[in-house]
Amino acid sequence: MNHYALLILGCLVGPSIVWPGRSLGKEALGKESPPNFVLVMADNLGYGDIGPFGSTKHRTPNLDRMAREGMRMTHFYVTSGVCTPSRSSLMTGCYPRRVGLEQSDSGGRVLQPVSAIGLHPQEVTIAKLLRSGGYATACIGKWHLGDQPPFLPTRHGFDTYWGVPYSDDMTPRPGRDWPDLPLLRDERVIEAPVDRDSLTRRETEEAIRFIETHRDQPFFLYMPQAMPGSTQAPFASPAFRGRSQNGPWGDSVEELDWSIGQVLDTLRRLGLDERTLVIWMSDNGAPRRVPEQGTNAPLGGWGYTTAEGGHGWRSSSSVPNEPPEPQPLTRPRNAAAARPPVRSENFRDGTASPRACAVCA
Numbered sequence: 001m002n003h004y005a006l007l008i009l010g011c012l013v014g015p016s017i018v019w020p021g022r023s024l025g026k027e028a029l030g031k032e033s034p035p036n037f038v039l040v041m042a043d044n045l046g047y048g049d050i051g052p053f054g055s056t057k058h059r060t061p062n063l064d065r066m067a068r069e070g071m072r073m074t075h076f077y078v079t080s081g082v083c084t085p086s087r088s089s090l091m092t093g094c095y096p097r098r099v100g101l102e103q104s105d106s107g108g109r110v111l112q113p114v115s116a117i118g119l120h121p122q123e124v125t126i127a128k129l130l131r132s133g134g135y136a137t138a139c140i141g142k143w144h145l146g147d148q149p150p151f152l153p154t155r156h157g158f159d160t161y162w163g164v165p166y167s168d169d170m171t172p173r174p175g176r177d178w179p180d181l182p183l184l185r186d187e188r189v190i191e192a193p194v195d196r197d198s199l200t201r202r203e204t205e206e207a208i209r210f211i212e213t214h215r216d217q218p219f220f221l222y223m224p225q226a227m228p229g230s231t232q233a234p235f236a237s238p239a240f241r242g243r244s245q246n247g248p249w250g251d252s253v254e255e256l257d258w259s260i261g262q263v264l265d266t267l268r269r270l271g272l273d274e275r276t277l278v279i280w281m282s283d284n285g286a287p288r289r290v291p292e293q294g295t296n297a298p299l300g301g302w303g304y305t306t307a308e309g310g311h312g313w314r315s316s317s318s319v320p321n322e323p324p325e326p327q328p329l330t331r332p333r334n335a336a337a338a339r340p341p342v343r344s345e346n347f348r349d350g351t352a353s354p355r356a357c358a359v360c361a
Protein backbone atom coordinates (compact mmCIF):
# COMPACT_ATOMS: atom_id res chain seq x y z
CA MET A 1 0.00 0.00 0.00
CA ASN A 2 1.16 3.53 -0.46
CA HIS A 3 0.59 7.14 0.32
CA TYR A 4 -1.37 7.67 -2.86
CA ALA A 5 -3.94 5.13 -1.83
CA LEU A 6 -4.07 6.69 1.58
CA LEU A 7 -4.73 10.03 -0.03
CA ILE A 8 -7.85 8.76 -1.69
CA LEU A 9 -8.98 6.65 1.20
CA GLY A 10 -8.52 9.61 3.47
CA CYS A 11 -10.89 11.58 1.30
CA LEU A 12 -13.56 8.88 1.27
CA VAL A 13 -15.68 9.55 4.28
CA GLY A 14 -18.45 7.10 3.68
CA PRO A 15 -19.68 3.81 2.28
CA SER A 16 -17.90 2.65 -0.79
CA ILE A 17 -16.24 -0.06 -2.86
CA VAL A 18 -12.61 0.39 -3.72
CA TRP A 19 -10.53 -1.27 -6.43
CA PRO A 20 -6.84 -0.51 -6.89
CA GLY A 21 -4.60 -1.97 -9.51
CA ARG A 22 -3.59 -5.60 -9.57
CA SER A 23 -0.11 -5.10 -8.25
CA LEU A 24 0.25 -1.48 -7.31
CA GLY A 25 3.58 -1.70 -5.55
CA LYS A 26 6.32 0.60 -4.39
CA GLU A 27 8.16 0.14 -7.65
CA ALA A 28 5.17 1.58 -9.48
CA LEU A 29 5.18 4.66 -7.37
CA GLY A 30 8.48 6.17 -8.37
CA LYS A 31 8.71 9.87 -8.77
CA GLU A 32 8.92 9.48 -12.52
CA SER A 33 5.67 7.60 -12.88
CA PRO A 34 3.03 8.64 -10.37
CA PRO A 35 0.06 6.25 -10.25
CA ASN A 36 -3.29 6.84 -11.88
CA PHE A 37 -6.54 7.01 -9.92
CA VAL A 38 -9.95 5.79 -11.04
CA LEU A 39 -12.80 6.48 -8.61
CA VAL A 40 -16.11 4.92 -9.61
CA MET A 41 -19.25 5.68 -7.61
CA ALA A 42 -22.74 4.29 -8.12
CA ASP A 43 -25.83 6.25 -7.09
CA ASN A 44 -27.99 4.78 -4.31
CA LEU A 45 -26.58 1.28 -4.69
CA GLY A 46 -27.19 -0.81 -1.56
CA TYR A 47 -24.67 -2.42 0.75
CA GLY A 48 -25.78 -5.91 -0.21
CA ASP A 49 -26.40 -5.30 -3.89
CA ILE A 50 -23.26 -6.89 -5.33
CA GLY A 51 -21.71 -10.31 -5.17
CA PRO A 52 -18.62 -9.45 -3.08
CA PHE A 53 -20.93 -8.32 -0.30
CA GLY A 54 -23.48 -11.07 -0.39
CA SER A 55 -25.90 -10.46 -3.24
CA THR A 56 -27.26 -13.65 -4.74
CA LYS A 57 -29.75 -11.82 -6.95
CA HIS A 58 -27.35 -9.77 -9.02
CA ARG A 59 -24.66 -11.20 -11.27
CA THR A 60 -21.52 -9.12 -10.76
CA PRO A 61 -18.60 -11.22 -12.04
CA ASN A 62 -16.34 -8.24 -12.64
CA LEU A 63 -16.77 -6.88 -9.14
CA ASP A 64 -16.37 -10.39 -7.79
CA ARG A 65 -13.03 -10.64 -9.54
CA MET A 66 -12.00 -7.19 -8.43
CA ALA A 67 -12.68 -8.13 -4.82
CA ARG A 68 -10.80 -11.41 -5.16
CA GLU A 69 -7.74 -9.70 -6.61
CA GLY A 70 -7.85 -6.78 -4.24
CA MET A 71 -9.31 -5.70 -0.98
CA ARG A 72 -12.81 -5.38 0.34
CA MET A 73 -13.32 -2.41 2.60
CA THR A 74 -15.82 -3.79 5.06
CA HIS A 75 -16.33 -0.71 7.19
CA PHE A 76 -16.79 2.33 5.07
CA TYR A 77 -19.19 5.13 5.83
CA VAL A 78 -20.21 8.18 3.89
CA THR A 79 -21.17 11.37 5.65
CA SER A 80 -24.80 11.36 4.57
CA GLY A 81 -27.58 9.10 3.35
CA VAL A 82 -28.27 11.37 0.37
CA CYS A 83 -26.36 12.50 -2.69
CA THR A 84 -25.22 16.11 -2.39
CA PRO A 85 -23.77 16.11 1.13
CA SER A 86 -22.14 12.73 0.61
CA ARG A 87 -20.50 13.88 -2.61
CA SER A 88 -19.38 17.18 -1.10
CA SER A 89 -17.37 15.21 1.45
CA LEU A 90 -15.93 12.91 -1.17
CA MET A 91 -14.64 15.84 -3.19
CA THR A 92 -13.36 17.99 -0.31
CA GLY A 93 -12.64 15.70 2.64
CA CYS A 94 -14.87 17.95 4.73
CA TYR A 95 -18.08 17.29 6.53
CA PRO A 96 -20.99 18.64 4.44
CA ARG A 97 -21.79 21.42 6.89
CA ARG A 98 -18.24 22.76 6.54
CA VAL A 99 -18.85 23.40 2.86
CA GLY A 100 -22.45 24.51 3.30
CA LEU A 101 -24.03 21.58 1.48
CA GLU A 102 -25.72 19.68 4.29
CA GLN A 103 -29.04 20.73 2.77
CA SER A 104 -30.27 22.55 -0.30
CA ASP A 105 -31.37 26.14 -0.71
CA SER A 106 -34.94 24.97 -1.36
CA GLY A 107 -35.32 23.14 1.91
CA GLY A 108 -34.68 19.70 0.53
CA ARG A 109 -31.76 17.51 1.43
CA VAL A 110 -30.12 17.58 -1.99
CA LEU A 111 -29.63 20.25 -4.61
CA GLN A 112 -32.45 20.54 -7.11
CA PRO A 113 -32.37 21.76 -10.72
CA VAL A 114 -31.35 25.39 -11.28
CA SER A 115 -30.24 25.69 -7.69
CA ALA A 116 -28.66 28.99 -6.69
CA ILE A 117 -26.01 27.27 -4.59
CA GLY A 118 -23.34 24.67 -5.08
CA LEU A 119 -19.86 23.66 -4.03
CA HIS A 120 -17.93 26.91 -3.62
CA PRO A 121 -15.49 27.37 -6.52
CA GLN A 122 -12.68 28.09 -4.07
CA GLU A 123 -13.03 24.81 -2.19
CA VAL A 124 -10.08 22.44 -2.41
CA THR A 125 -11.05 19.22 -4.19
CA ILE A 126 -9.24 16.00 -4.96
CA ALA A 127 -9.23 17.01 -8.61
CA LYS A 128 -7.62 20.40 -7.95
CA LEU A 129 -4.86 18.80 -5.91
CA LEU A 130 -4.09 16.16 -8.48
CA ARG A 131 -4.28 18.54 -11.43
CA SER A 132 -1.82 20.85 -9.71
CA GLY A 133 0.47 17.83 -9.55
CA GLY A 134 0.33 17.28 -13.30
CA TYR A 135 -2.60 14.90 -13.53
CA ALA A 136 -5.14 14.90 -16.35
CA THR A 137 -8.56 14.95 -14.70
CA ALA A 138 -12.07 14.04 -15.82
CA CYS A 139 -15.49 13.77 -14.25
CA ILE A 140 -17.85 11.44 -16.09
CA GLY A 141 -21.32 10.91 -14.66
CA LYS A 142 -23.71 12.51 -12.19
CA TRP A 143 -22.20 15.53 -10.41
CA HIS A 144 -24.88 16.89 -8.05
CA LEU A 145 -22.77 19.60 -6.43
CA GLY A 146 -24.35 22.50 -8.31
CA ASP A 147 -25.68 22.75 -11.87
CA GLN A 148 -24.85 26.41 -12.53
CA PRO A 149 -21.53 27.26 -14.24
CA PRO A 150 -19.61 28.38 -11.11
CA PHE A 151 -20.22 25.01 -9.50
CA LEU A 152 -19.63 22.57 -12.35
CA PRO A 153 -16.78 20.04 -12.33
CA THR A 154 -14.83 22.19 -14.77
CA ARG A 155 -14.60 24.83 -12.02
CA HIS A 156 -13.45 22.28 -9.48
CA GLY A 157 -10.26 20.90 -10.98
CA PHE A 158 -11.61 18.68 -13.74
CA ASP A 159 -10.20 19.27 -17.19
CA THR A 160 -13.31 17.77 -18.74
CA TYR A 161 -16.83 16.82 -17.73
CA TRP A 162 -19.45 14.62 -19.37
CA GLY A 163 -22.69 13.74 -17.63
CA VAL A 164 -25.88 14.81 -15.93
CA PRO A 165 -25.60 17.61 -13.36
CA TYR A 166 -28.06 16.09 -10.87
CA SER A 167 -30.30 13.08 -10.24
CA ASP A 168 -31.93 11.09 -13.01
CA ASP A 169 -35.42 11.60 -11.53
CA MET A 170 -35.26 15.42 -11.58
CA THR A 171 -37.31 15.94 -14.70
CA PRO A 172 -40.15 18.36 -15.55
CA ARG A 173 -43.20 17.86 -13.37
CA PRO A 174 -46.28 19.80 -12.26
CA GLY A 175 -45.50 22.53 -9.77
CA ARG A 176 -41.78 22.56 -10.59
CA ASP A 177 -40.13 24.80 -13.09
CA TRP A 178 -37.48 22.26 -13.96
CA PRO A 179 -35.91 21.90 -17.40
CA ASP A 180 -35.51 18.67 -19.30
CA LEU A 181 -32.75 16.60 -17.73
CA PRO A 182 -29.64 17.83 -19.55
CA LEU A 183 -26.49 16.03 -20.61
CA LEU A 184 -23.42 18.26 -20.45
CA ARG A 185 -20.03 18.15 -22.04
CA ASP A 186 -17.86 20.50 -20.02
CA GLU A 187 -20.20 23.46 -19.51
CA ARG A 188 -22.43 23.05 -22.54
CA VAL A 189 -25.73 21.16 -22.82
CA ILE A 190 -25.39 18.64 -25.65
CA GLU A 191 -28.64 16.71 -25.19
CA ALA A 192 -31.98 17.39 -23.46
CA PRO A 193 -33.75 15.39 -22.35
CA VAL A 194 -30.90 12.95 -22.06
CA ASP A 195 -31.49 9.35 -23.12
CA ARG A 196 -31.29 7.79 -19.68
CA ASP A 197 -31.29 4.20 -20.96
CA SER A 198 -27.89 4.74 -22.53
CA LEU A 199 -26.21 6.62 -19.69
CA THR A 200 -24.21 3.72 -18.25
CA ARG A 201 -23.04 2.60 -21.68
CA ARG A 202 -22.01 6.09 -22.76
CA GLU A 203 -20.34 6.89 -19.44
CA THR A 204 -18.27 3.78 -19.97
CA GLU A 205 -17.34 4.75 -23.52
CA GLU A 206 -16.31 8.22 -22.36
CA ALA A 207 -14.22 6.72 -19.58
CA ILE A 208 -12.41 4.38 -21.94
CA ARG A 209 -11.74 7.25 -24.34
CA PHE A 210 -10.28 9.35 -21.53
CA ILE A 211 -8.02 6.53 -20.33
CA GLU A 212 -6.79 5.82 -23.84
CA THR A 213 -6.12 9.50 -24.50
CA HIS A 214 -4.12 9.94 -21.31
CA ARG A 215 -2.38 6.59 -21.18
CA ASP A 216 1.04 8.26 -21.25
CA GLN A 217 0.49 10.68 -18.39
CA PRO A 218 -0.87 10.40 -14.85
CA PHE A 219 -4.64 10.74 -14.74
CA PHE A 220 -7.51 10.97 -12.29
CA LEU A 221 -10.83 9.67 -13.56
CA TYR A 222 -13.83 10.37 -11.32
CA MET A 223 -16.79 8.35 -12.57
CA PRO A 224 -19.95 8.98 -10.50
CA GLN A 225 -22.33 6.81 -12.47
CA ALA A 226 -26.00 7.81 -12.59
CA MET A 227 -27.45 4.36 -11.93
CA PRO A 228 -29.28 2.73 -10.21
CA GLY A 229 -30.32 6.28 -9.44
CA SER A 230 -33.47 7.68 -7.94
CA THR A 231 -36.36 6.55 -10.13
CA GLN A 232 -38.82 3.75 -9.46
CA ALA A 233 -37.50 1.92 -12.51
CA PRO A 234 -33.76 2.37 -13.10
CA PHE A 235 -32.50 2.58 -16.65
CA ALA A 236 -30.35 0.16 -18.60
CA SER A 237 -29.22 -0.47 -22.14
CA PRO A 238 -31.23 -2.94 -24.26
CA ALA A 239 -28.48 -5.51 -23.78
CA PHE A 240 -29.21 -5.58 -20.04
CA ARG A 241 -32.91 -4.70 -19.85
CA GLY A 242 -35.03 -7.57 -18.59
CA ARG A 243 -32.03 -9.84 -18.09
CA SER A 244 -31.62 -9.83 -14.30
CA GLN A 245 -33.60 -11.59 -11.61
CA ASN A 246 -34.43 -8.31 -9.91
CA GLY A 247 -36.25 -6.15 -12.43
CA PRO A 248 -34.94 -2.79 -13.60
CA TRP A 249 -32.89 -2.34 -10.44
CA GLY A 250 -31.02 -5.58 -11.05
CA ASP A 251 -30.62 -4.80 -14.75
CA SER A 252 -28.94 -1.51 -13.92
CA VAL A 253 -26.65 -3.11 -11.31
CA GLU A 254 -25.53 -5.76 -13.78
CA GLU A 255 -24.79 -3.11 -16.38
CA LEU A 256 -22.71 -1.23 -13.80
CA ASP A 257 -20.76 -4.44 -13.29
CA TRP A 258 -20.21 -4.68 -17.05
CA SER A 259 -19.04 -1.09 -16.97
CA ILE A 260 -16.32 -1.59 -14.38
CA GLY A 261 -15.27 -4.70 -16.28
CA GLN A 262 -14.75 -2.57 -19.39
CA VAL A 263 -12.72 -0.02 -17.47
CA LEU A 264 -10.51 -2.68 -15.88
CA ASP A 265 -10.04 -4.46 -19.21
CA THR A 266 -8.93 -1.17 -20.73
CA LEU A 267 -6.35 -0.65 -18.00
CA ARG A 268 -5.04 -4.16 -18.52
CA ARG A 269 -4.96 -3.81 -22.31
CA LEU A 270 -2.94 -0.61 -22.06
CA GLY A 271 -0.59 -2.04 -19.45
CA LEU A 272 -1.78 0.45 -16.86
CA ASP A 273 -3.22 -1.99 -14.37
CA GLU A 274 -0.06 -2.16 -12.30
CA ARG A 275 0.06 1.56 -11.78
CA THR A 276 -3.60 2.44 -11.38
CA LEU A 277 -5.56 2.51 -8.16
CA VAL A 278 -9.24 1.84 -8.80
CA ILE A 279 -11.88 2.48 -6.17
CA TRP A 280 -15.51 1.42 -6.57
CA MET A 281 -18.16 2.69 -4.19
CA SER A 282 -21.69 4.02 -3.71
CA ASP A 283 -22.69 7.47 -2.51
CA ASN A 284 -25.28 6.13 -0.06
CA GLY A 285 -27.41 3.08 0.64
CA ALA A 286 -30.39 1.81 -1.32
CA PRO A 287 -33.64 3.67 -0.66
CA ARG A 288 -36.76 1.88 0.52
CA ARG A 289 -39.03 0.77 -2.31
CA VAL A 290 -42.26 -1.23 -2.37
CA PRO A 291 -41.74 -3.85 -3.59
CA GLU A 292 -38.12 -3.95 -2.48
CA GLN A 293 -35.47 -3.23 -5.13
CA GLY A 294 -32.01 -2.68 -3.68
CA THR A 295 -30.87 -4.10 -0.37
CA ASN A 296 -28.58 -2.87 2.39
CA ALA A 297 -28.52 -6.24 4.14
CA PRO A 298 -27.20 -7.09 6.62
CA LEU A 299 -27.27 -3.44 7.66
CA GLY A 300 -30.54 -2.05 8.93
CA GLY A 301 -32.46 0.82 7.42
CA TRP A 302 -32.52 2.53 4.06
CA GLY A 303 -30.86 5.18 2.01
CA TYR A 304 -32.09 8.75 2.46
CA THR A 305 -32.09 8.15 6.23
CA THR A 306 -29.57 8.28 9.05
CA ALA A 307 -29.78 4.51 9.58
CA GLU A 308 -26.58 2.50 9.08
CA GLY A 309 -28.03 1.06 5.90
CA GLY A 310 -28.18 4.58 4.53
CA HIS A 311 -24.52 5.32 5.23
CA GLY A 312 -22.68 2.05 5.53
CA TRP A 313 -21.24 0.53 2.44
CA ARG A 314 -18.84 -2.35 2.13
CA SER A 315 -16.05 -1.55 -0.17
CA SER A 316 -13.73 -3.80 -2.08
CA SER A 317 -10.35 -2.99 -3.44
CA SER A 318 -7.58 -5.03 -4.90
CA VAL A 319 -4.38 -4.36 -3.06
CA PRO A 320 -2.46 -7.58 -3.61
CA ASN A 321 0.71 -6.42 -1.93
CA GLU A 322 0.73 -5.71 1.74
CA PRO A 323 -2.38 -4.29 3.41
CA PRO A 324 -2.12 -0.70 4.52
CA GLU A 325 -0.73 -0.09 7.96
CA PRO A 326 -3.23 1.68 10.16
CA GLN A 327 -2.44 5.36 10.05
CA PRO A 328 -4.35 8.49 10.95
CA LEU A 329 -5.96 9.76 7.78
CA THR A 330 -5.92 13.44 8.44
CA ARG A 331 -6.58 15.61 5.45
CA PRO A 332 -3.36 17.65 5.41
CA ARG A 333 -1.26 14.54 5.77
CA ASN A 334 -2.77 12.81 2.80
CA ALA A 335 -2.91 15.88 0.66
CA ALA A 336 0.79 16.30 1.25
CA ALA A 337 1.33 12.71 0.17
CA ALA A 338 -0.09 13.58 -3.22
CA ARG A 339 2.88 15.88 -3.80
CA PRO A 340 1.00 18.89 -5.20
CA PRO A 341 1.68 22.06 -3.23
CA VAL A 342 -1.06 22.66 -0.72
CA ARG A 343 -1.55 25.89 1.16
CA SER A 344 -2.12 25.29 4.84
CA GLU A 345 -4.77 28.00 5.00
CA ASN A 346 -6.97 25.86 2.77
CA PHE A 347 -7.62 23.42 5.57
CA ARG A 348 -10.22 23.94 8.19
CA ASP A 349 -10.17 20.69 10.10
CA GLY A 350 -11.15 21.36 13.66
CA THR A 351 -12.69 24.71 12.88
CA ALA A 352 -16.01 25.94 11.67
CA SER A 353 -16.28 26.69 7.98
CA PRO A 354 -15.53 30.35 7.32
CA ARG A 355 -17.86 30.50 4.38
CA ALA A 356 -21.16 29.12 3.27
CA CYS A 357 -22.03 28.17 -0.27
CA ALA A 358 -21.71 30.59 -3.07
CA VAL A 359 -24.88 32.14 -4.45
CA CYS A 360 -25.34 32.81 -8.15
CA ALA A 361 -27.57 35.83 -7.89
Ligand SMILES: [Ca+2]
Pocket: 043, 044, 082, 083, 283, 284
Ligand atom coordinates in the same frame (compact mmCIF):
# COMPACT_ATOMS: atom_id res chain seq x y z
CA1 LIG B 1 -27.42 8.97 -3.98
